[in-house]
């Protein structure tokens with residue numbers, strides 16, 4: 579498993595790794611302007627109309643696909659269908675509720691799963707998503723999917739904006755039996771540049787994490803190394819094991835049923851690629867910054883060295899937590 583190589587310091591050159599997952603963001607526009615979003619919304623769309631080549635490449639890697647918005651447009655549907663036709667093993671779609679039903683029933687039925695972004699109770703969701711009515715749109719999409727026999731996941735971002743009513747929000751999900759996957763708002767520069775306050779000190783980060791641990795069972799995704807650093811005294815008491823599902827992270831299963839997953843950025847740089855609207859594959863976002871084409875020859879000089887340095891920083895934080 580890749581995470582063993584991360585733990586042993588034997589990741590090797592990420593440029594030579596086969597990706598496990600492709601995050602497809604092939605639509606450059608969005609009707610929302612969420613406060614925590616670090617994507618620009620003024621990008622030109624390159625009219626790629628045929629996604630067969632990319633779909634076949636993804637299939638050859640045996641990678642899964644996360645179609646992560648921003649909207650399911652006709653072009654998005656062409657891409658998703660190309661992946662299904664090519665035999666990509668896991669195709670997952672995340673939507674904000676406005677466009678998921680642009681997928682015909684036969685396409686929906688073939689997805690591995692659907693996530694709908696939902697960031698708290700109505701008032702908080704609409705504030706965080708910067709649009710009145712956004713909660714109702716997302717929530718009715720969840721209920722409609724459930725009525726159709728699917729089991730959609732509520733995918734959330736916990737922030738100082740919605741933490742006040744978080745327990746109330748979780749109760750709604752329990753009442754309607756909707757599973758929850760949540761990440762804490764990032765301290766990435768690109769988010770901070772938008773004037774969004776994150777959990778950027780130890781006290782606020784502890785409060786956020788304890789809020790998540792005390793509620794209903796859920797998946798908590800930790801990405802931010804600053805958060806791990808702040809939370810180290812709590813994390814060192816958790817039962818960390820390699821995550822067996824995709825093999826690219828650490829997992830702690832709590833007696834409450836909550837699962838915490840940490841995926842190191844240095845590992846993601848080999849295990850995950852972003853497919854964009856221009857038909858090209860890019861390295862995953864680092865600190866909210868994107869734009870490094872993953873094709874050989876486009877990688878920056880010293881790329882492997884950069885990843886090695888990042889790995890060292892990560893191990894500096896994780897070694898005491900794991901008792902290494």
Ligand code: SF4
Pocket residue numbers: 608609610611612614615616617647648674
């Ligand atoms: S729905 Fe996604 S892409 Fe659109 S503004 Fe919100 S976070 Fe950004």
